[in-house]
Amino acid sequence: MSSAILKPLPRWADVVLLPILNLALAFIVSGLVVLAIGQDPLAALNAIVTGAFGNGYNFGYTLYYSTNFMFTGLAVAVAAHAGLFNIGGNGQAYIAGLGVIAVALPLQFLPWWITFPIAIVAGAAVGGLWGFIPGWLQAKRGSHVVITTIMFNFIAAAIMVYMVVNVLKPAGILAPESAMIAPEGRMPKLGAFIPWFKNTDVNFTLVLALVCLVGAYILIWHTRFGFAMRALGQNPTATRYAGMSNSRIIMIVMTMSGALAGMVAVNQVVGVQYRLVLDYVADAGFVGIAVALMGRNHPVGILLAAVLFGALYQGGNELQYVIPGLSKEMVVVIQALVILFTGAMEGLFRPGLQRIFMTLSPQQKAGAIEANSVKSGS
Amino acid sequence: MDLGLVLSTLDATLRLSTPLLLACLAGLYSERAGVFDIGLEGKMLASAFAAAAVAAVTANVWLGLLAGLAVSITTAGLQGAAAITLRGNQLIAGVAINMLAAGLTTFLGIQWFGQGGRTPQLPVSGRFQNIDLPFANELAGVPVVGQIYSELISGHNILVYIAFLAVPITWWVLYRTRFGLRLRAVGENPKAVDTAGISVTRLRYQAVLITGFLCGLAGAFFSIAQGSGFGNNMTAGKGFIALAALIFAKWKPVPAMFTCLLFGFLDALQIRLQGTSIFGVGVPVQAIQALPYILTVILLAGFIGKAVGPKAGGVAYTKER
């Protein structure tokens, strides 16, 4: 009851204060876990921060992880604006590797700046297809995109194992992986240009990620399609009334979402590993959910949240060397708590904050009365 | 194929179906009450770890089971708090629970046992043993019927029997009790339940806690019945297959059993088929692994029948003005 009548928070509180409070809570709870097992949470935090930002090497790796999370975060956010929960970022990012490797190997002796755009298109196409099918199924057949994308994650995993082991693995290699891409076709690491990042995995795909962030901003707020897509997310009956084709929007959005997730494959396959290996996505698709939630589905927020989670991952890797008892899974716990608090337990802080804001400002109180009295009902 | 081979495949089917069935029925309670649960996997994993950890330390399988149940029910309570009391997004709550379980089990496992996330090998007293049903040995000699009884039906651990017993119990609860009537009603039209003077919140919590209990049994099955200890991510997506089975069974208990048996059979088949071929054609094992997911997608899309879930599913209940 009470939540319905409280005045909405000021925008800055909604986009900045609330996420920070939720993040703080996630850290505090994680800290208590660390404390409970007899370790020092502050030392752990210090180790994570140093491990993530301490030097160029650390920061380079932070940015490498962030690159993936920007893509998966955007994938979740773009779909979310259209009211779709794409939980299949993992599968889309994974299967896109097939597209990337399929062009990267034949073209491996061409210069990277030719291979790169082609790999992007191929990755986007295959990842996009893996988003399109659930989109099509929802638009035309009415199956819930959440369930379908979950199923598609597993189907992708099965296909990838089959493809890598039975098709792509060259004879005579034991490990389940494809052949290596020749050095000419590999994407340059940023360390080649910026010495600070020497020997780290951050590569040119980061630039692509930044371009995608800007592109998504323009798409969502400054194009006709973005308008249609946000309209669908808010009120699908109204878009039907307006004559925007809901099914078309769903299919396009899911394709774009899958294509964005598919860019992870570009980063991993031509940017870092130079071959297709199993499980290279790790859980980047799921981290994308946390990133999008934290970043309030806004490209700027996603950028910041992606760097935050990149830092947590890189810092978490270093953590286990600094404090032997603490493993990097600590980061997964923090991330889960962020999703829990920002995504599912929003109601924890919001009503309280709204009350604080209402009592703080009598002017706002009057405004709320005015705003509410015009839509009073019986 | 000879009877022995058939029976051993079916025997494996029963074993592999058990956690699916428990998790599937778990999901049934909460989804029938209108709370979507994609966190079945996480609750199972948490229970599997807790059960194995306690069983390893105490060498007592029952204490292990209790710990698994307690952790799973607590996790369900947390999910309930998010989805019911705080009216959060039920799907995101499920994602968070899965991730939390994956992170915490490994993290605590490494911390406590120092074996890369695994718990120590359990002693005999820390595991559920297979139970020989009465006269199993005596009847083993009787052709077909006796063989089926002694080889297929007898000789499973107690959780297998509990799982299959849970099917008629669930059916009875759902369709023959007051609680079941209210549970089905609250998933379809919570406002009707509210105006009838029944607390929607209480009903949904009850449902979610039952879900936690059954997930606890399913998780314990992995680590202290079928296995002898916890391994990283040992539930391996079974919670999602259970979810698929729930949809496939259209949220009904008896079809849920048959779907879980089918999916369990597919699992048994792919294990049996590793490296072999049927009818001279090499069927990729992965194709069989993916089959439950593919079948569910096809069903959801309405190509074979139509799966429509409880109407109020996924939506938090708010008294409207």
Place this chain on the structure above:
Amino acid sequence: MSSDTPMGDPIAQRPQVAAASSAAASDLAIELIGINKRFGAVHANKDIDLQVRRGTVHGIVGENGAGKSTLMSILYGFYTADSGEIRVNGTPHAITDSRHALALGIGMVHQHFMLVDNFSILENVVLGAEDSAMLGPSLDRARKELTRLAKEYRLDVNPDAIIEDVSVGTQQRVEILKALYRGADVLILDEPTGVLTPAEADDLFRVLRTLRDQGKTIILITHKLREIMAITDYVSVMRQGAMVDTLKTSETNPEQLAELMVGRRVLLRVEKTAAKPGDTFLSVENLVVKDDLGVTRVKDVSFTVRAGEIVGIAGVAGNGQSELLESISGMRDQTSGIVRLKGTPLSLEGDDGAHRARKAGLAHVPEDRQRMGLITAFEEWENAMLGYEDDPAYGKGIILDSAAAQAEARERIKKFDIRPANERLKTANFSGGNQQKIVLAREMERNPDVLIVGQPTRGVDIGAIEFIHNQIIKMRDAGKAILVVSVELDEIRSLADRILVMFDGQIVGEADPATATEGELGLMMAGVTDKKAAAPARVAAQGQGS
């Protein structure tokens, strides 16, 4: 609400004259004293006193949003009052929840039925009133009890029928049976006739009279004065959250009640000249439309609308009008039939049918603004272009020029006097009337040949009604073809140049608003088309209100 009625209104200041005040306390089934309820800033019930005599039908009238439903929800324990006292049979009770109210013998039939669609009638009746943890005995008892109630109150139902398979009228019976099964002595009905055909409504009134004669107390919430006059013994009038007056029905009349409800004389007729119909702009031929559940709701409907005329479609809600509108405007696929605009058939299939309809010059003001016509979370200017976002005026190529769209929105705000005049304000923060103006401005300013309007003034405050009606007439006078659908018969009669009556998915008759009486229209709306045969049978309930 709010700005239309000045606070110094004499009626608002009028002292409480409780008609039942002379009654001995023992005669009162329900007594509410000083009830207050706020929803945040909204004062939904202001210091309400109400006395309801046992064995009477007590009506509560008021406009939408007057606080009637809130008050009754408090009595039923769905909400708790902030302050005040509830007395049931003379004893004060703090009613905490619906279960408590039921235990005190108070039952409620909600406007939107509280039924579980895939349950049987029996299961619905039993839900929440089970005898024991086992279901069997409860169901057996309920089956016997339903037979008894059916006999006593003539409320026959098939206990094993599934709710989604039975008619709306039957569903309402189930709601009444639910309350009676729980031993209700006081029965609250919230806008019970909104979804019923006149025949079903008559049947309901018959049941209510029987219940009253058997000693039950009925509280009837409605905004239809006709019903108040037809069935109630006492009537209480609410306005803007306050109780204005309680009167004996036999001592009042609709005009007085209307005045009490709105606080000033209402101008019911719209000033307009005679129509000068021109060419046929819209023609609908043999249209058949199904609803979401696959039920045929529009059955072979044909009609035309000519330039310079307003055609009104009258009918009880739920007789296919919504599906008709949605189909003509391209929101809903048609099963068969043709819709022509100036002779050219429109291609309306697919989920972008509405887009093609608009392109062809057919604008649509939907029935339900909030659900269809607006995205309330968007800013005003975004809604001002909804459906026209591909107009080149809003930017080149795929890019949307928000500055251009906002400038245009500002102009329209001025022209249609939309308040507050701020195109960057969230649409949810505009009142119902202003929201409707946003939609009207958007659809009218495109200069369409055909305008179809559903429920033009639903939920709109009195001040805006006049404005909206005048705008529609202006469009007509500019030579446009206009189709209006409304469940408010008064609105159709005053606005339309030609009335078509829709019943059970068909156009059952045509009438001239100048000559047709409300009674004749009412019969047509009930599906009685043979005027001669039916005329003598006109029931009292129909005649009294007008």
